[in-house]
Amino acid sequence: MADARDGAGLDVKPTACRVATAGSPSSGKISIRNVSKVYDPDGDNVKALDDCSLEIGAGEFCVVVGPSGCGKTTLLNAIAGFHSISSGEIYLDDQLLCSEKKIAEPGADRIVVFQNGALFPWSTVLDNVISGPVVQGKMTPKEAKSAAMELLCRFGLSGIAHNYPGQISSGMRRRVEIARAMMNDPKVLRTFQGFGCLDKECDS
Amino acid sequence: MLYRTKLWFASPKPYLMVTGLLFFVATWYLLTEYLKVPRFEKLPGPAIAVKEWLSRDPMYGTSIYTPEYYVHIWKSFFRVLQAFVLATCLGVPLGLFMGWKKTFKDYTFPILETLRPIPMLAWVPLAILMWPGRELAIIYLTFLAAFFATTLNTLLGVESIDEVYFRAARCLGFKPRHIFFRVVVPGALPFIFTGLQISMGVAWFSLVAGEMLAGEYGLGYLIWNSFILIQYPVIVIAMITLGFIGWASSAAIRFVGSLLMEWKVRGVA
Numbered sequence: 001m002a003d004a005r006d007g008a009g010l011d012v013k014p015t016a017c018r019v020a021t022a023g024s025p026s027s028g029k030i031s032i033r034n035v036s037k038v039y040d041p042d043g044d045n046v047k048a049l050d051d052c053s054l055e056i057g058a059g060e061f062c063v064v065v066g067p068s069g070c071g072k073t074t075l076l077n078a079i080a081g082f083h084s085i086s087s088g089e090i091y092l093d094d095q096l097l098c099s100e101k102k103i104a105e106p107g108a109d110r111i112v113v114f115q116n117g118a119l120f121p122w123s124t125v126l127d128n129v130i131s132g133p134v135v136q137g138k139m140t141p142k143e144a145k146s147a148a149m150e151l152l153c154r155f156g157l158s159g160i161a162h163n164y165p166g167q168i169s170s171g172m173r174r175r176v177e178i179a180r181a182m183m184n185d186p187k188v189l190r191t192f193q194g195f196g197c198l199d200k201e202c203d204s
Numbered sequence: 205m206l207y208r209t210k211l212w213f214a215s216p217k218p219y220l221m222v223t224g225l226l227f228f229v230a231t232w233y234l235l236t237e238y239l240k241v242p243r244f245e246k247l248p249g250p251a252i253a254v255k256e257w258l259s260r261d262p263m264y265g266t267s268i269y270t271p272e273y274y275v276h277i278w279k280s281f282f283r284v285l286q287a288f289v290l291a292t293c294l295g296v297p298l299g300l301f302m303g304w305k306k307t308f309k310d311y312t313f314p315i316l317e318t319l320r321p322i323p324m325l326a327w328v329p330l331a332i333l334m335w336p337g338r339e340l341a342i343i344y345l346t347f348l349a350a351f352f353a354t355t356l357n358t359l360l361g362v363e364s365i366d367e368v369y370f371r372a373a374r375c376l377g378f379k380p381r382h383i384f385f386r387v388v389v390p391g392a393l394p395f396i397f398t399g400l401q402i403s404m405g406v407a408w409f410s411l412v413a414g415e416m417l418a419g420e421y422g423l424g425y426l427i428w429n430s431f432i433l434i435q436y437p438v439i440v441i442a443m444i445t446l447g448f449i450g451w452a453s454s455a456a457i458r459f460v461g462s463l464l465m466e467w468k469v470r471g472v473a
């Protein structure tokens with residue numbers, strides 16, 4: 001258990017539970033050190049995070065749980081680079097990611113799977129999955145398509161590669177989004193309500 | 205396509221449409237020709253107008269068999285086409301940039317919002333002063349109306365894109381140009397096409413006003429000239445023609461939109 005704790009005016013603390021995964025990846029270690037976040041400090045002064053500290057090792061599977069408004073999303077958004085923090089530091093592989101003076105830039109090394117889904121509705125499943133590596137120049141569209149088809153096959157989604165997100169179920173959309181994240185080989189994969197919408201086929 | 209047409213005919217929609225149309229024509233006939241209700245008795249009825257429209261030897265010189273009729277249609281259509289293309293080419297990129305870059309919007313939005321409410325008729329004197337000849341002045345007036353509708357809708361389209369797509373794009377390593385072409389443009393398309401339909405409507409509206417004031421040819425000119433020459437059935441012919449062309453041009457925009465936004469059509473299929 002880590003001593004992640006909260007705010008937003010609620011006397012509750014987000015709790016982190018983690019499990020070491022198979023293998024030993026060399027990167028992806030996150031250190032959250034005494035992080036606080038206050039929204040609207042000159043006005044409503046809402047304290048979302050108060051002196052939160054948490055260490056997540058490389059390859060570790062960590063779940064942050066807590067009631068609504070306890071600061072889980074704020075913490076994950078700060079790591080993603082969507083929010084600044086009021087004090088403290090966050091490190092990724094011992095490199096400063098963000099602090100009071102530095103906002104992290106969002107990047108493919110810290111992919112987010114969003115709570116309500118963020119597949120581009122105007123792109124097919126395949127185009128969504130290949131978009132990251134192609135725009136980053138890591139793969140040609142041909143290579144990316146081949147890798148994406150393999151990944152979609154593993155996820156049991158090969159039959160819907162040319163469908164649009166609006167044509168598939170919410171569980172499938174969730175899996176596509178995870179596949180899109182994994183195509184980028186991120187150091188850190190963060191999911192909001194990670195197993196929401198996933199069906200029985202994905203239990204394992 | 206065939207499947208959709210079959211579905212359409214199987215639904216009550218086409219029959220309700222025909223019923224509504226018949227009801228309208230019947231009411232028009234009763235008011236103007238059969239009952240001759242006060243205030244309506246001077247208006248041309250549907251039977252007189254259609255008879256003139258389909259006549260090989262029209263009493264007032266305008267029917268589907270006279271070449272002048274098509275010259276008027278072509279002149280109006282070509283003016284709208286030029287104005288609409290110009291408004292789309294300028295309005296869509298401007299709206300996209302205004303929605304994408306807040307600083308650019310801060311510069312341009314107050315000007316747009318000040319100029320937009322000015323009625324097209326108020327622009328007529330300036331248009332005549334600015335452009336040599338009537339033709340360019342009419343096209344300019346038509347362009348202005350279409351331009352404001354297109355720009356504003358495109359801007360709203362960009363602003364309506366959910367922030368989560370921008371966040372997802374940045375997470376996936378998209379650079380600003382990728383965000384523009386892969387998120388901003390496709391995300392704004394539904395609003396852009398709504399704007400184009402509105403812009404086509406207001407373009408026809410402005411064109412007719414412009415042609416009435418300064419035209420030599422065109423359906424607006426035909427309406428006004430027929431009023432002066434007391435050829436009332438021709439007014440109705442030109443109005444119905446305008447209605448059909450306006451409807452067809454909006455349908456063409458919707459068709460192009462459905463091709464470019466296959467994801468929306470297929471998403472709800």
